[in-house]
Amino acid sequence: MGVVKLIDKEGKTHDLPALEGWRVMEILRDWGMFIPPRCGGSGECGMCHIKLSPEWKDKVPAPEEREAKMLPLLPMNDANSRLGCQILWNESLDGLTVALP
Numbered sequence: 001m002g003v004v005k006l007i008d009k010e011g012k013t014h015d016l017p018a019l020e021g022w023r024v025m026e027i028l029r030d031w032g033m034f035i036p037p038r039c040g041g042s043g044e045c046g047m048c049h050i051k052l053s054p055e056w057k058d059k060v061p062a063p064e065e066r067e068a069k070m071l072p073l074l075p076m077n078d079a080n081s082r083l084g085c086q087i088l089w090n091e092s093l094d095g096l097t098v099a100l101p
């Protein structure tokens, strides 16, 4: 068990308890930080768009092909954009800090 740190749109940081094997999207969703995405985590809706804090960018596995194709299509995308449903949380990501775009 560890935490995902979510910086909300007002700049406040929330420490969200996280369990190994859960996707970052599921952790944020289950703590009520965004509405349940339409695609349920298949990487097709873009509703789980998050921004990694720069210090975490190289610690999270790189996007696979489907995610890499989706990211440029997202509004407000940048080099730190990711789909939360495509990041599987494990203890090496304890303290992962993300923001909502």
Ligand code: FES
Binding pocket: 025, 037, 038, 039, 040, 041, 042, 043, 044, 045, 046, 047, 048, 049, 083, 084, 085, 086
């Ligand atoms: S939940 Fe739809 S793209 Fe991630």
